[in-house]
Amino acid sequence: MSELSRRGFLGALAVPAMTAAAPGLPPWPDANLSEEEFWASIRQQFTIPAHETFFNTCTLGAMPRAVQDAVIEHFRGSAVTLAHWDYRPENPDWFAGYRPQLELRGKLAALIHADAEEVAVTQNATLGMNFLAHGIDLRPGDEVLSTDQEHPGGRCGWELRAKREGMVWKPLPIGQSPEEIVRAFSAAMTARTRVLAFPHITSALGVVLPVKRLCALARERGALSFVDGAQAVGQVRVDVRDLGCDAYYSSPHKWLLAPAGSGLLYVRRDRLPGLWTTLASSEWDNQKAGAYRLMQYGTGNLSLLKGFEAAVDFHARLGSQRVEQRVMFLAGRLRAGLREIPGAAVYSRLHPELTSATTNWGLRGLNGAQLMDELWNRERIRVRASGPGVRQCCHIYNSPLEVDRVLALARTLATHGVSKSG
Numbered sequence: 001m002s003e004l005s006r007r008g009f010l011g012a013l014a015v016p017a018m019t020a021a022a023p024g025l026p027p028w029p030d031a032n033l034s035e036e037e038f039w040a041s042i043r044q045q046f047t048i049p050a051h052e053t054f055f056n057t058c059t060l061g062a063m064p065r066a067v068q069d070a071v072i073e074h075f076r077g078s079a080v081t082l083a084h085w086d087y088r089p090e091n092p093d094w095f096a097g098y099r100p101q102l103e104l105r106g107k108l109a110a111l112i113h114a115d116a117e118e119v120a121v122t123q124n125a126t127l128g129m130n131f132l133a134h135g136i137d138l139r140p141g142d143e144v145l146s147t148d149q150e151h152p153g154g155r156c157g158w159e160l161r162a163k164r165e166g167m168v169w170k171p172l173p174i175g176q177s178p179e180e181i182v183r184a185f186s187a188a189m190t191a192r193t194r195v196l197a198f199p200h201i202t203s204a205l206g207v208v209l210p211v212k213r214l215c216a217l218a219r220e221r222g223a224l225s226f227v228d229g230a231q232a233v234g235q236v237r238v239d240v241r242d243l244g245c246d247a248y249y250s251s252p253h254k255w256l257l258a259p260a261g262s263g264l265l266y267v268r269r270d271r272l273p274g275l276w277t278t279l280a281s282s283e284w285d286n287q288k289a290g291a292y293r294l295m296q297y298g299t300g301n302l303s304l305l306k307g308f309e310a311a312v313d314f315h316a317r318l319g320s321q322r323v324e325q326r327v328m329f330l331a332g333r334l335r336a337g338l339r340e341i342p343g344a345a346v347y348s349r350l351h352p353e354l355t356s357a358t359t360n361w362g363l364r365g366l367n368g369a370q371l372m373d374e375l376w377n378r379e380r381i382r383v384r385a386s387g388p389g390v391r392q393c394c395h396i397y398n399s400p401l402e403v404d405r406v407l408a409l410a411r412t413l414a415t416h417g418v419s420k421s422g
């Protein structure tokens with residue numbers, strides 16, 4: 001069945017096209033707007049109230065209206081039309097889990113510069129990490145090198161295998177420069193090192209790792225490179241071919257602004273045969289359909305995948321480069337402002353190649369939870385407590401004005417301390 005006739009068949013389930021504004025959907029900004037007018041207009045695509053400021057994309061991104069609409073309309077439509085489903089293979093499904101989802105995989109592949117067959121749709125980074133950690137053959141004593149700043153969703157599959165089978169998981173500290181980081185990995189590698197498994201951008205501090213150099217190092221020494229891109233896809237440009245990694249996984253419900261429960265896993269074509277399927281259903285051993293055998297997890301929610309696809313479309317319409325420039329501009333403004341505030345400390349790395357749109361910072365005399373609460377209670381600014389400070393993630397729905405409000409409040413708190421009630 002062609003894509004056109006499939007859409008015709010679905011009728012009420014059709015997702016609104018990005019070009020034609022659905023009723024109530026804010027118009028896309030004109031091309032001739034100034035930079036700040038453009039982003040102010042983009043802010044209208046989001047439904048967080050204007051008096052609330054959201055800086056916690058690292059945990060969960062805010063969905064644009066187009067994404068919300070795609071999910072809700074499909075969800076409602078599929079509930080109404082469920083009886084139309086004849087379950088013939090040439091007609092669409094009403095759920096996810098038993099089809100290769102080639103359209104979505106093609107769009108994700110275009111986003112990260114891969115081929116559709118190399119990309120599996122998962123639910124999150126944690127699944128991607130587990131499919132890699134449990135999918136490769138390792139013997140007792142074989143080593144996997146990581147950083148000491150892995151999120152549990154980038155680490156625990158390796159820990160499980162280490163405990164169960166005796167492979168060795170080695171976390172390394174992250175240095176202050178790309179050279180230091182590469183040197184540490186290089187020095188820790190031995191003849192038993194099979195994998196370098198590390199984040200593209202770390203979770204708590206937002207450190208950008210020298211991914212390309214680490215992947216090259218792995219290749220030179222005959223090891224695999226698996227990259228945790230949970231914090232990268234939708235924040236910075238990702239080109240898996242250029243990075244040279246063997247596998248890459250992400251949680252696009254963060255920076256790509258997809259619905260919670262959206263994941264992607266890329267495995268380079270020539271590495272797929274060496275990777276066992278971890279979750280098995282009918283196509284688990286289908287070696288001819290690329291990464292489809294990594295999508296064998298039973299019934300899933302197709303409405304969420306419609307939202308996932310709308311999020312990829314939304315991002316593509318903006319362009320990865322433009323998004324990256326904007327978020328880095330906002331984060332640079334924040335870090336520059338914090339430098340001017342006595343008593344403020346930035347815990348993220350300061351080397352320009354290691355900085356991202358995420359800044360972990362604090363104030364002398366306040367712990368992270370206090371600072372988080374002050375920002376929320378006084379100004380309805382949402383950051384997340386993290387270690388001694390807070391983690392602040394600047395995304396496209398944030399503005400220079402919002403960054404400046406954080407800085408003004410930080411200055412006040414640094415001078416006068418916390419409120420009595422706080």
Ligand SMILES: Cc1ncc(COP(=O)(O)O)c(C=O)c1O
Binds near residue numbers: 153203228
């Ligand atoms: C670097 C990194 N990896 C993995 C994860 C886990 O993500 P998820 O819960 O979506 O699987 C996170 C979540 O914050 C993360 O920051």
